[in-house]
Amino acid sequence: MTAADTSSSAATGALSHLRVLDLSRVLAGPWCTQNLADMGADVIKIEKPGDGDDTRHWGPPFFPDAEGKPTSHACYFAACNRNKRSVTVDMATPEGQRLIRELAMQSDVVVENFKTGGLKRYGLDYESLSxxxxxxxxxxxxxxxxxxxxxxxxxxDLLIQAMSGLMSITGHADGEPGGGPMRVGVAVIDLFTGMYATTAILGALEARHRTGRGQHIDMALLDVAMAVLANQGAGFLNAGNVPRRQGNTHPSVVPYQDFPTQDGNMLLAIGNDGQFARFCEVAGVDWASDERFTQNAGRVIHRDTLIPMMAALTRTRSTAEWVRLLENKAVPCGPINHIGQAFDDEQVRARGLRVEQERYPGSSMPAGEAINRVMSTASPLRLSDTPATLRYAPPALGQHTDEVLRERLGLDAAQLQELRGKGVL
Structure with a gap:
């Protein structure tokens, strides 16, 4: 999403005909609903009055105010709540439950992440709403x-990373400095679950075109974690191999890891024999003709011989020199950036992956609000005819409560004031 895609008007995306009621918090559910929202769905995010989504408070880091001082607004929330409208409703009250049911009756999709049976007591479970x-x-x-x-x-996420075996294959090998189980640097199982949930919802929508009926989708973090073990899981299931941690190296492909350079480190991702031969040609070595290294299977077997030879070679040039030499030879090679360097990369800039939004476009910031402009990472969903659009910045808590309840349920100012006086909103 670039500035050209920004729109404060009605959505025109692929899912602009859909209404989504988001009862989820934290990451997996909100990641799913942000995907739907980026593609144009009208997503109403229900939050608890006064508190809101847990991630509004997960910091530091916190957004800075105009003077650069930290506020109480956590940056975490901005990662997964773009393009949504925030409505505060206390679902523990009968009036709040009624409002949510009425919104659900007008919705195509509900997403929630309460514990099993948690919403039944409110009459907001699948059986009640369907x-x-x-x-x-x-x-x-x-x-x-x-x-x-x-x-x-x-x-x-962290518990599931541990239980699924993902941590057992992440991190340095036992016996190496820093060896031991390691979590992935982001909540990868939450994120994958959000993506799988998006896919499942789109599948259910397609089924509804044929049947006219909705259905229940049961997404579990553990199920997703086991699925994304991918080749590591398949290796165990079919060959009985229990994989172990091996740092940045690959169990089945060599050389496919980080290497030291004259001024730091670089990443080489040589995935086939042709790439290895081209690397050797550029580097001026004849290893590709050595029968131990000609084919990938041999390189895996003789990893302990080849990798020290390569490390000694890569130390002779800088990272930039290696990238310059190899990128035109179709040998995957690149720097190991920190996040600041990644956002400053020319390709990242060219793709418009850093986006900025106003929380209150076209109007002054309300009293008591410390921030208005919010940065986020653009959606990677690139549809040629119905591109993802920017409509709403990650909202302030309850920013759209009156707007949505007037628009969807026809409540007037007096009714809204009465509900607010009762603590429902």
Whole structure:
């Protein structure tokens, strides 16, 4: 999404005909609904009055105010709540439950991430809402799913990374400095679950075109974590191999790792024999003709011989020199950036991956608000005819409550004031 895609008007994206009610918090559910929102869906985010989504308070880092001092607004929330409208409703009250049910009756999709059975007492579970709206697609995101002995348990990304075996294959090998299980640097299982949930919702929508009926989607972090073990999981299931941590090296491809250079480190991702031969040609060595290294299987077997030879070679030039030599030879090679360097990369800039939005476009910032302009990373979903658009910045808590309840439910100022006086809004 670039500045050219920014629009404060009605959505024109691929999903602009859809209404989504977002009852989720933290990351997996909001990541899913942000994907839908970026593609044009009208996403109404329900938040608890006074507190809101947990991630509004997950800091530091916090947004700075005009003087550069930290505010109480956590940056975390901005990562997964763009293009949504925030409505504060206390679902613990009968009036709040009624409002949410009425919004659900007008919605195509509901996404929630309460524990199994958590919404039943409010009459906001799938059975209750689907009885009111049979076309409703209801996506539940939990740690362990709605069946099995662990169904009642709460699930968190870090816990699931540990239980699934992902941490056992992430980090330096035992015996190496810093060896031991390691989590991935972002909540990767939450993020994958959000993406799988997006896919499942789109599949359910397509099914609804044929059947006219909605359905329940049971998304579990543990299910997703096991699925994304991918080749590592397949290696165990089919060959009985229990993979171990091996740092930045690859279990099945060599050389495919970081290497030291004259001024730091670089990443080489040589995935086939042709790339290895071209690397050797550029580097001025004849290793590709050595029968131990000609084919990838041999390079894997003789990894302990080849890698020290390569490391001694890569130290003879700077990272920039290696990249310059190899990029035109179709040998995947690049620097190992920190995040600041990544956002400053010319390709990242050219793709418009850093976006800025106004929280209150065209109007002055309300009293009590410390920030108005919000930065986020653009959607990677690039559709030629219906591109992702920027419509709403990550909202202030309850920013759209009156707007949505007037627009969707026809409530007038007196009714809104009465509900607010009761603490429902």
């Amino acid at each position: 009885a009111l709206n049979p076309r409703l697609i209801y996506c539940s995101v939990t740690g362990f799913g709605h069946t099995g002995p662990y169904a009642p348990r709460a699930g968190y």
